[in-house]
Amino acid sequence: MRSGKVVKALSIVASVAMLAGMSACGGNAKSSSDSNTITWLSARPASEGTIKSINAIAKEYAKKHPGFKLQFQNISDRNSYNQKLKVLASSNQLPDMWDADPDPYFKQLVSNGKTEDIGALYKELGVQNKFYKISTDYPKLDDGSLHLITLSANAEYFFYNKDAFKAANITEAPTTFDEFLQDLPKLKQAGYTPLAVDGKDQWPFYRYLGMLPFRETGNTYLDQLKDGKVSMGNPTGKEAIEFLKNVSQYFQEGFTNTDATASLNLFKSKKAAMTYDGTWDLPELVGPDGNLKSDIGYFRMPILSSKDKTKPTDFFANSGIGTAISKGKLTPTLKDFLKYFFKNYGDVAFNKYATIPSVKPDTESGAPQVYRDILKDIAGVNTYAKVWDVQLDSNTTSVLGRQCQSLLVNQGNEATFISSVDQAIKQNKESK
Template sequence: MIQPVRSALVLAATALLVACGGGGDDDGSGSASKSTGPVTIEWWHIQNNDPMKSVWADAVKQYEAANPNVKINVTVLENEAFKAKLTTTMQGGKVPDIFQSWGGGTLKEQVEAGLVQDVTEPTKAWIGDLNSAATGLYQIDGKQYGVPFNLGMVGVWYRKSLFEQAGIDAPPATWDEFLTTVQALKQKGVTPLAVGEKDKWPGMFWWANLSLRIAGKDALAQAGEDGSFDSPGFVKAGAELKRLIDLQPFQKGFLAAPWDGAGGEAAQIGNGKAAMSLMGQWAPSTYAANTKESEEVLADLGWFPFPTVDGGAGGPTEQFGGGDGFAIGKDAPPEAVDFIKFLVTSDVANKAGASGGILPVKKGTESSVTDPNMKSVLDARAQADFVQLYLDQAYAPAVGQAVNDAVQELFAGKASPQDVAGKIADAAKAG
């Protein structure tokens, strides 16, 4: 039996709480414990596109100016390159002082391996100033093992101009309407969907959303405990995904296309070669980074939540997504936590939110988000009463990998919906 870290996130609008004690917004210099000499921090992050790449770079300069004994070495990596490099580095027993984390089962394994610091004590004075649903993603057995900076959900981004070209007046609300929208786009010679299935997790988003809509959150929780991913709801989720795949809605070469980079999913949307993309709140900046027409694509974007499925167990206020945060390596100096504290102060969080790059988690900074599409995601976040964490992070890594691998085979026409459910169930039960 596997024991995943699964977050039933209660996402409700929260009022601004006044910071107290040591949790107030400072310049990053107020820490309960500090080193006595020069300090070097190794920071790995995946914000490899602007605006967040520049926001983080500016934050480093500001922190170093306020703390002249601290030097922060920044390693910026694309998502897949980060995962590969981190795995290799950790296998060698080394860990960056600060590194990207999504929480969940992967973080749990890192904690059990003794690779990550328990930061409950050094963060207790200010962690309550952050969205509790976001901080909960990094809690294991009642202890804090990471700090979030971003929280949103996965939905469908679309090019308004291509919808207009196909005569589509409004985004679809149900799965059947969505399939009709796909057919309408095809009839007008528009590629309906882009997917970067080389990276596997973009395809997982489709199966996971359908599983949440059809099998429901309780079935996902139960499957995490007993491995019952081969139950009827999950098989039907695969069958509905196959209905979509059979329409051949994706760009040519989608199985070899990455999410980010030349020829990838983001470039397809950014360059107007496909109408829709199922992706998280980070998508707009990545679309823009993959085209020379960045301002035009951002102005032409729309967003809608994943459609409901008639007769499914999941309702419209149950969503799929998660956030971004940082874990602290086992040998990191105390300044590493102090720097993370600085990254989530109102000053930095407001800049990040205003940039359109993230949906900040510091309470009271939600108003910094002014981009209409990002506000749509933020509003949906506030209305959601449950958000299922990404399946390749929610469960143990072996199970998450099985989900990604099996779903990719469905996209490739090499597995049936029953095969997909069975392979995931086998991996879960083996754990």
């Protein structure tokens, strides 16, 4: 599951061809120790700054190590990727490296001995302090172990149209949820869609659900919910559902069928006053100088009160999808490349490709001010808000998504929402 914008799917023909090719080029059947070729199955699009940075570093490394080759297989449609990953894992054909979220399925692969210990690798290479805290905390499993290399440090914000706020006589961005809820009808009365949302991919629903519980309990409510220790219908859960219902009346018409691109375009065209999104979309919101366009502002997740469990500087920040190394594939070649990679990635990603990396850059000389400001926000997170669609198992997440859509278009009710989610969690617990 994606902690952010879902990219456009590959064409069916291209996907099938790529999926078929993976069996031949990567897996336990042929170890990368036989050559200097490293295979990497990636869920990221090849056009992403992260991939461009990796390829640029690999190219420089190859100049110093003749014969070295980093071979990517990109499957950017997440459903297709997840299906392929499960096929490879079940047939013992995982490539050297492969992308994954720290979700229940990945935890199962770790338990089955499919991955290398990344925490031990970082310690061996002496790079554990080179990463932003969020980039090593986010992918850790419940037992504190680390089995994923992260490449990004993402932050999520409310981006807003300054002209829309001015038209609605809103003089400053809200800092509390009370102010936020008071601003929404003002923006609607001023002729704007208050909130553009990517309803088709559903992940923003889970963020809105998680905001109040995070401010009230930190991650405790979500942790207890996924373990079946509390109900979706306890006071905190009901408050979360009510908040989502409340803000949904300010989403654009037909929001359940609006994808990420259309939602962002609604905001960029100034038809929507705000959108909740992540720093992965910064390239769409900046001007020629790399800074945010002058008519766009942003603010962090609001607070409830001074009694919140979390600080105002704590919010939804994550490291996106991570990368695992198959057990037994951490060869001297791969280890040496990764040492070189960790040394150079922060600077290359941040200063050359305007990508916010997991590794701290040594210099920020080439970065626009907005990127520097966001890095300070990321570095200032003490407790990050866990992502519901990563913490919950895939079936429960599917149930949650369907119930959100049904409830928000007035085809469902709160009681059904609660019982369906609780039952899905119970079934997941009983299946283990």
